Amino acid sequence: MATDTTKYKFNHSMLRVKDPKESLKFYEHLGMKLVNKIENPDNKYDLYFLAYDSPSAVSHGKHWTDREGIIELTHNHGTENDPEYKIVNGNTEPHRGFGHVCVSVDNIQAACARLENAGYRFQKKLTDGRMHNIAFALDPDSYWVEIISYNSVEATADVKDTSLETYRMNHTMIRVKDQEKSLTFYKDVMGMKLKRTVENPGAKFNLYFLGYGPESDGSPNGTSKSEGLLELTWNYGTESEADFKYHNGNEQPQGFGHICVSVDDLDAACARFEEKGVNWKKRLTDGRMKDIAFVLDPDNYWIEIIQNEGFKSRVKW
Incomplete structure (x- = not known):
């Protein structure tokens, strides 16, 4: 099956957070709502997906993969109690990006x-x-x-x-x-x-x-x-500047993690990216997680690729 880029969506942007309770309170004060939560106790992290979801919102009621404008908050267990844990926000030298x-x-x-x-x-x-x-x-x-x-x-x-x-x-x-x-x-x-x-x-x-x-x-x-x-x-x-580079947020110290694009057909989309000669951070076939891939952009920012479940069911998120 072919993939159609006109059906792609800029689904979310991921930010690591120190204390999810405080972060959720802030973004909910901005009017966002929790549209999905993925708990991973074995690997000691939780993911919170927030979006605008009022009746007048662009993507009201849709599956979280079938939306644009989501913020994903990633919480690694224990950081809220670690006085040494700090996030880099991407706007301070030498970690701008x-x-x-x-x-x-x-x-x-x-x-x-x-x-x-x-x-x-x-x-x-x-x-x-x-x-x-x-x-x-x-x-x-x-x-x-x-x-x-x-x-x-x-x-x-x-x-x-x-x-x-x-x-x-x-x-x-x-x-x-x-x-x-x-x-x-x-x-x-x-x-x-x-x-x-x-x-x-x-x-x-x-x-x-x-x-x-x-x-x-x-x-x-x-x-x-x-x-x-x-x-x-x-x-x-x-x-x-030959030696100039931006901080992608995933090298230490960490903060911003990635942007994510949801696609109409994950396997076909990844095959197309392969044909385009992209640099991969993670192919679909790498590791244990066979339902996500990561492409690297020219500045080594990570771009997660996931299936838009509005087109076909693949993962029981």
């Missing part, structure tokens, strides 16, 4: 006030700096969570309410060394479409937003209500 996840909201002023009133910290408040249309909250492990609005800041200036049911897990950002290599990989190999490009020559960086689904008009409004976008951040000149 993963940057943030992003939630788009109806009213950014009210959404940020609600987070601040609950006692959560910010890396950047709306009033900080020159950009007053984005904020960065900090989750309990100091991962950055960007907050953007799909309505103009001016339109919501006098509105005091925010509706969690309208929120979207909009995108995940990773930094890339060579934008041409990364764009080619995510478009030609992973089958994503370039939805929007933001060039900032003054600050010497570009942003590229990719994803599955329909074409976008390239405008901020065209992508701000989306779920499951991948933002690639390219800082000019890194592609010319």
